[in-house]
Amino acid sequence: MEFIHPEEIIKQLDLKPGIKIADFGSGSGVFTILLAKAIAPEGKIYALDVLKETLDVIQTKAKSEGLFNVETIWANLEAKGGSKLPDDSQDLVMIANVLFQSTMKSNILSEAKRILSPAGKLAVIDWRPDAKGVGPEEGYRLSPQECVKIASELGFKLDKEFVAGAYHWGLILTK
Numbered sequence: 001m002e003f004i005h006p007e008e009i010i011k012q013l014d015l016k017p018g019i020k021i022a023d024f025g026s027g028s029g030v031f032t033i034l035l036a037k038a039i040a041p042e043g044k045i046y047a048l049d050v051l052k053e054t055l056d057v058i059q060t061k062a063k064s065e066g067l068f069n070v071e072t073i074w075a076n077l078e079a080k081g082g083s084k085l086p087d088d089s090q091d092l093v094m095i096a097n098v099l100f101q102s103t104m105k106s107n108i109l110s111e112a113k114r115i116l117s118p119a120g121k122l123a124v125i126d127w128r129p130d131a132k133g134v135g136p137e138e139g140y141r142l143s144p145q146e147c148v149k150i151a152s153e154l155g156f157k158l159d160k161e162f163v164a165g166a167y168h169w170g171l172i173l174t175k
Contacts, residue, residue: 003134003165003166003167004125004164004165004167004168005165006030006031006034007034008163009031009096009123009125009162009164009165009170010031010034010035010038012162012163012170013092013121013123013172015035015038015039015092016039016091017039017040017041017042017043018039018042018043019039019043019091019092020043020044020045020046020089020090020091020092021035021039021043021044021045021046021090021091021092021093021094022045022046022048022083022085022090022092022093022094022112022115023035023045023046023047023048023094023096024048024077024083024093024094024095024098024108024111024112025048025049025050025077025095025096025097025098025101026047026048026049026054026055026058026072027049027054027097028054028057028058029047029054029057029058029061029062031094031096032045032047032058032062032070033058033061033062033065033067033070035094036062036067036069036070037065037067039069040067040069041068041069042069043069044069044071045069045070045071046071046072046073046083046085046090047070047071047072047073048072048073048074048075048077048083049072049074049075050074050075050076050077052074055072055073055074056072058070058072059072073085077098077107077108077111078102078104078107078108078111079107079111080107080110080111080114081111081114082111083111083114083115085115086115087114087115088115088116088117088118088120089115089117090115090116090117090120091116091117091119091120091121092120092121092122092123093112093115093116093120093121093122093123094123094125095108095109095112095122095123095124095125095126096123096124096125096126097125097126097127097168098126099124099126099142099147100126100127100135100136100140100141100142101136101140105142105147105150106150106153106154109122109150109151109154109156110154113154113155113156113175116175118175119174119175120174120175121159121172121173121174122151122156122171122172122173122174123170123171123172124147124151124170124171124173125164125168125169125170125171126141126142126144126147126168126169127140127141127167127168128141128143128167128168128169129141129142129143131166131167131168134167135167143169144161144169144171147171148171148173151173155175156173156174156175157173157174157175158171158172158173159171159172159173159174160172
């Protein structure tokens, strides 16, 4: 198994055309663009990030690939209502390589829960604590068990774990 493979991860998400997805901490848009293609043309994806520059990159990529189902939102996901999306409006929230960066993990997961539809799913991918030589310092990483603990305190339930590469873990959680 090699580094993270977004295409393989997306195959494991069981996406349906026409759904709505929020990509929390979308960064340069690797997942955003692939998710947009997977749910096109009827589906909608919202790329959310605190860095405006990365959102500009995503808009440029989406336009160059003829994807008109991508909307970018400048957002502070650690704040209540920070995504600016309506309650119960998303079928999937993707949080990839974001939680390790925050001391307010519970706030981010709470915002995901707020915007997820009752049947919605939360996909979380992050750095394995035991992955050596790459990624953030060990003190910043969290285990999938730690993520499940925080999420379960908010009312999430573990649906399944999935393969996310040699250096990452992946979880699907439900409300």
